[in-house]
Amino acid sequence: MRFCSLGSGSSGNATLVEATRANLTTRVLIDCGLPLKQLHERLAQQGLSLDKIDAVFITHEHSDHAGCVRQLAQQQRIPIWLSRGTYVAIGAPDLAGQERFAFDGEPVAVGALELHPFTVAHDAREPLQLAISSGERRLGLLTDLGHVTRHV
DSSP states (O other): OEEEEEEOSTTOOEEEEEEEETTEEEEEEEOOOSOHHHHHHHHHHTTOOGGGOOEEEOOOSSHHHHTTHHHHHHHHOOOEEEOHHHHHHTTOOOOTTOEEEOOTTOOEEETTEEEEEEEOBOSSSSOEEEEEEOSSOEEEEOSOOSBOOSOO
């Protein structure tokens, strides 16, 4: 498993996670809070393009995490995973039928990766953060956390 922060901070968050298992390479973009042009540029710096992304996971509705999700869904037609609360909070937009709903404690299989969403304390409608596994490796990703709870 490999990961790369494409952006972190109030100007935009995006993290790329990649794993290969049984000759299947899977890439998931966690948050897309950067302007779409910047996202293209930062992926290109890693030798990638948006058409190499298999899914997107939006942690919560703040613009620095979900900023270009509508454009991305319309242009790339890839699954967009998010909580129902996040979907409603961003205005229940047309995501080209690509919206997929994630729930606390329910794993999501995306190719060679398994996403494990969990709720966190944050000032958002239904924020989810992730533990990500690729079989033998596991990565925890906490981008916005109000405080550590027993659940976390």
